[in-house]
Amino acid sequence: MNLDAVHTGLALFLLANLLAGLWRVLAGPTPADRMLSTQLFGTTAVALLAMEADTRGMPSLRDVALVFALLAAITAVAFVRRVWQPHGDGK
């Protein structure tokens, strides 16, 4: 079984995971639940980009994956500080 078949299969599987995670965005009672699916997006994007770097033969994608990991963290912290200020005017 060659490399690309496995990588493509895994990539599709991860995308299916993402779609399932989207349901949490719809149903999530609290804003924090919706934030969780963005965390899932970030990590899955890192995994996908790392895999695509091999199949596409583009080593630069690994740096993109690194940036994605960083941005996912920053988004969550920004969410907690801005939207969900416990004692501030948050919802």
Place this chain on the structure above:
Amino acid sequence: MNALALACMVLGALFFLAGTVGLLRFPDVHARLHALTKADNVGLGFLLLGLALEAGSAAVAAKLFVTWCLVLLASASVSHVIARAALRRGVEPWQR
């Protein structure tokens, strides 16, 4: 395509599945956070390990390892921050 790399990647994908199922089915924020972060870190770790085994050069493996360490640190601190904010807003962990 050596079998070990394949096994690692499939195992990583399984952990991702566990994380997503945990995200969907667990009763409250804290449990979902727990499931999501654990599965992602371990899932991503195995996936990147599989990729590192496939990748010939050590530089690529080192870069993937650094990415994994960053994701570990990031999701650990992020889940702490979110859980603290949730607790402060009165989202109590689910008791049976």
